[in-house]
Amino acid sequence: MASLIHCPHCxxxxxxxxxxxxxxxxxxxxxxxxxxxxxxxxxxxxNPRGRHREHWHHVxxxxxxxxxxxxTFTHDVFSVTDGAAVAREGGR
Amino acid sequence: MTAYRLGSGGVVDRxxxxxxxxxxxxMKGYAxxxxxxxxxxxxxxxxxxxxxxxxxxxxxxxxxSEPNALVAIGKGAATDPNTKATVAELYAGLDARSQNxxxxxxxxxxxxxxxxxxxxxxxxxxxxxxxxxxxxxxxxEPLIRRAAGLGRAVLEHDPxxxxxxxxxxxxxxVGAGPTGLMAALTAGRVGLRVILAxxxxxxGGSLLAETTRIDDRPAVDFxxxxxxELRALPNITIMPRTTVFGWYDDNVFGALExxxxxxxxxxxxxxxxxxxxxxxxxxxxxxxxEEGPLVFGGNDRPGVMMxxxxxxxxxxxxxxxxxxxxxxTNGSAGYRTASDLSAHGVEVAAIIDSxxxxxxxxxxxxxxxxxxxxxxxxxRQRVCGxxxxxxxxxETIACDAIGMSGGWNPVIHLACQRGAKAVWSxxxxxxxxxxxxxxxxxxxxxxxxxxxxxCLRDGAERxxxxxxxxxxxxxxxxxxxxxDEVDPSFTALWYxxxxxxxxxxxxxxxxxxxxxxxxxxEGFGHVEHAKRYTTAGMATDQGKLSAINTTGLLAAMQGIxxxxxxxxxxxxxxxxxxxxxxxxxxxxxxxxxxxxxPLYGWAEKNGAIFVDSGLWYRxxxxxxxxxxxxxxxxxxxxxxxxxxxxxxxxxTLGKIEIFGPDAAEFLNRLYCxxxxxxxxxxxxxxxxxxxxxx
Numbered sequence: 001m002a003s004l005i006h007c008p009h010c011x012x013x014x015x016x017x018x019x020x021x022x023x024x025x026x027x028x029x030x031x032x033x034x035x036x037x038x039x040x041x042x043x044x045x046x047n048p049r050g051r052h053r054e055h056w057h058h059v060x061x062x063x064x065x066x067x068x069x070x071x072t073f074t075h076d077v078f079s080v081t082d083g084a085a086v087a088r089e090g091g092r
Numbered sequence: 093m094t095a096y097r098l099g100s101g102g103v104v105d106r107x108x109x110x111x112x113x114x115x116x117x118x119m120k121g122y123a124x125x126x127x128x129x130x131x132x133x134x135x136x137x138x139x140x141x142x143x144x145x146x147x148x149x150x151x152x153x154x155x156x157s158e159p160n161a162l163v164a165i166g167k168g169a170a171t172d173p174n175t176k177a178t179v180a181e182l183y184a185g186l187d188a189r190s191q192n193x194x195x196x197x198x199x200x201x202x203x204x205x206x207x208x209x210x211x212x213x214x215x216x217x218x219x220x221x222x223x224x225x226x227x228x229x230x231x232x233e234p235l236i237r238r239a240a241g242l243g244r245a246v247l248e249h250d251p252x253x254x255x256x257x258x259x260x261x262x263x264x265x266v267g268a269g270p271t272g273l274m275a276a277l278t279a280g281r282v283g284l285r286v287i288l289a290x291x292x293x294x295x296g297g298s299l300l301a302e303t304t305r306i307d308d309r310p311a312v313d314f315x316x317x318x319x320x321e322l323r324a325l326p327n328i329t330i331m332p333r334t335t336v337f338g339w340y341d342d343n344v345f346g347a348l349e350x351x352x353x354x355x356x357x358x359x360x361x362x363x364x365x366x367x368x369x370x371x372x373x374x375x376x377x378x379x380x381x382e383e384g385p386l387v388f389g390g391n392d393r394p395g396v397m398m399x400x401x402x403x404x405x406x407x408x409x410x411x412x413x414x415x416x417x418x419x420x421t422n423g424s425a426g427y428r429t430a431s432d433l434s435a436h437g438v439e440v441a442a443i444i445d446s447x448x449x450x451x452x453x454x455x456x457x458x459x460x461x462x463x464x465x466x467x468x469x470x471x472r473q474r475v476c477g478x479x480x481x482x483x484x485x486x487e488t489i490a491c492d493a494i495g496m497s498g499g500w501n502p503v504i505h506l507a508c509q510r511g512a513k514a515v516w517s518x519x520x521x522x523x524x525x526x527x528x529x530x531x532x533x534x535x536x537x538x539x540x541x542x543x544x545x546x547c548l549r550d551g552a553e554r555x556x557x558x559x560x561x562x563x564x565x566x567x568x569x570x571x572x573x574x575x576d577e578v579d580p581s582f583t584a585l586w587y588x589x590x591x592x593x594x595x596x597x598x599x600x601x602x603x604x605x606x607x608x609x610x611x612x613x614e615g616f617g618h619v620e621h622a623k624r625y626t627t628a629g630m631a632t633d634q635g636k637l638s639a640i641n642t643t644g645l646l647a648a649m650q651g652i653x654x655x656x657x658x659x660x661x662x663x664x665x666x667x668x669x670x671x672x673x674x675x676x677x678x679x680x681x682x683x684x685x686x687x688x689x690p691l692y693g694w695a696e697k698n699g700a701i702f703v704d705s706g707l708w709y710r711x712x713x714x715x716x717x718x719x720x721x722x723x724x725x726x727x728x729x730x731x732x733x734x735x736x737x738x739x740x741x742x743x744t745l746g747k748i749e750i751f752g753p754d755a756a757e758f759l760n761r762l763y764c765x766x767x768x769x770x771x772x773x774x775x776x777x778x779x780x781x782x783x784x785x786x
Contacts, residue, residue, distance in 0.1 A: 001341065002341045002342055003340045003341045003342040003344035003369075004341075004342040004344065004371065014258075014369070042783050075341045
């Protein structure tokens with residue numbers, strides 16, 4: 001995993017300051033969606049080898065929730081965006 | 093009595109005599125040398141017992157790859173077990189003890205294991221201790237644990253303090269030998285922020301043991317001149333006693349600085365060790381090359397050493413490993429050791445060369461035996477002779493030390509720690525670092541450029557290129573003139589044929605050539621399987637000496653190229669790092685934040701005994717005068733609450749205010765039980781559910 005993360009609020013910080021909170025690509029289904037959709041949303045997660053979007057919580061920094069897009073194999077980090085900004089753009 | 097201090101020579105401070113102890117025996121050494129060097133000077137060759145067979149073992153190397161000379165240093169809770177005597181800096185009052193022996197180093201009962209060795213072959217744990225299953229935990233494991241093993245961990249609280257730091261630089265240079273010094277100078281002169289780290293307490297690397305002159309002065313003086321210039325540059329940070337142990341993502345390096353490991357009484361205001369995380373734009377690996385041991389019969393007897401180590405002990409520390417030294421070599425390096433020893437007045441009994449027609453010049457009067465093989469050694473707790481075989485003719489040669497030289501292997505650990513596989517070089521008969529991009533470049537001997545002049549040039553050129561890449565002017569400096577170069581060539585010899593005794597591949601884990609053969613026969617021929625089946629390379633030295641021969645032998649046994657066998661995986665740490673250093677200051681009450689409720693002070697005043705509840709400190713019970721156990725206090729409190737009123741401080745629990753028309757309904761959906769809507773002033777403990785209904 002990357003050693004350094006470029007937090008949009010705090011700058012370059014060690015990854016130990018962050019807490020990974022899971023897949024950021026899952027989308028909450030509509031309340032009346034089929035059971036399968038809910039089952040998938042609540043219980044099923046993929047473990048991709050390659051590009052992945054995750055929620056990272058900057059616990060020991062600004063305490064903002066971030067969306068980190070990274071490669072789980074090469075450990076490259078492509079983008080780090082504030083979670084609220086991602087939500088506003090409808091990207092979640 | 094054979095190993096001894098030479099009358100002169102070496103870069104130790106002969107005016108500063110230091111007293112130290114080994115197994116309770118008082119000894120003397122000089123400032124500026126290692127414990128191993130001082131032990132040799134006191135003719136203490138036997139320094140430990142081996143892991144499995146408890147065979148007597150002596151010092152083999154003069155550096156961090158040492159498999160045998162592991163000692164416990166210090167007293168009581170401050171004891172450091174498994175410290176390599178070959179890197180431990182000598183200080184006045186040092187107290188070292190040998191390990192894995194009982195009742196004493198000379199008379200060790202565990203040596204009986206040697207007689208049982210036919211039954212203790214590779215994989216014997218897996219085969220022998222299978223049944224009955226219940227026996228494993230109760231009988232076998234405690235038995236094995238007592239008999240095997242190295243140092244003993246200290247169970248007391250570590251009195252030492254540690255800390256962690258970050259550092260940032262344009263270029264980190266790992267290793268301060270000829271390559272590293274030239275690289276640091278070249279980069280430093282044009283203004284890069286450079287960190288120069290070296291694990292040794294004295295910087296200079298191989299230059300400290302070099303007899304070749306540079307710019308017509310001794311190599312040591314050249315190193316000192318480089319260091320003097322580096323110290324004067326404000327953009328250079330020199331970190332001696334610092335091992336760069338790991339290379340991590342984003343070019344972050346882990347390093348361990350031994351701040352006060354070389355003092356008898358550490359100052360409280362300074363940490364004993366400091367763990368560095370170094371963020372470097374670029375890195376240059378100048379870690380040099382390691383001489384490989386030879387696998388021949390009886391090659392583990394105390395007195396058998398790396399030829400290069402003998403050269404270091406003679407040239408750097410002024411210590412001779414013996415009075416009459418035999419050299420077993422497959423290349424030119426053995427001759428260099430022979431001529432240096434000869435120049436110091438040490439007798440060279442013979443040079444045994446595995447090659448057919450060596451062209452190297454032996455010192456005057458020294459007998460060279462080409463196309464020959466050492467098949468056995470004589471002596472018990474120290475070597476007193478060897479048996480050499482040539483074309484079926486056996487001859488015993490008397491000697492009191494044997495130097496072995498099996499060619500050179502670049503130290504490429506760091507370059508391979510992030511998944512890149514080492515690449516076999518048929519020309520150099522060894523593994524080289526693969527191309528791993530711009531972040532980290534390998535230079536000098538670590539890149540297989542073994543000549544001294546080549547190292548100096550490579551260090552300078554690669555540093556200049558890095559400076560250019562980072563936008564600094566890349567100014568070429570005139571290169572120092574190097575005197576007589578030594579030919580580093582050798583012919584691979586994975587196994588000296590005809591062994592009449594155990595030929596060890598891995599000294600620390602007692603793995604001999606037959607164990608590897610057994611692994612191959614039983615289907616564990618893959619290098620990663622063979623490693624685990626035989627335990628070759630699994631000891632605390634992580635196969636620094638043995639790995640290349642393990643690969644070479646597995647290849648030779650199958651008649652394939654070492655390229656097809658490959659290496660095992662390189663992982664951090666390069667050398668062991670104490671848990672204390674990894675924890676840093678985060679231990680005891682500083683391991684986690686302390687949270688105190690508003691009532692903490694009141695509770696403390698009233699005799700509360702606290703319990704950790706998450707990060708919170710909550711009263712477990714209030715002990716009153718005369719109450720001896722927690723149970724007495726708790727019983728009293730329970731009865732009191734039953735009969736009267738109790739107060740429970742739950743202010744530490746989280747609180748969320750929910751209001752609005754459907755607040756109660758909202759809670760109904762969150763909690764397991766229906767919420768008492770409309771009942772004001774009621775309180776209820778309940779379990780909330782997460783997204784997955786749990």
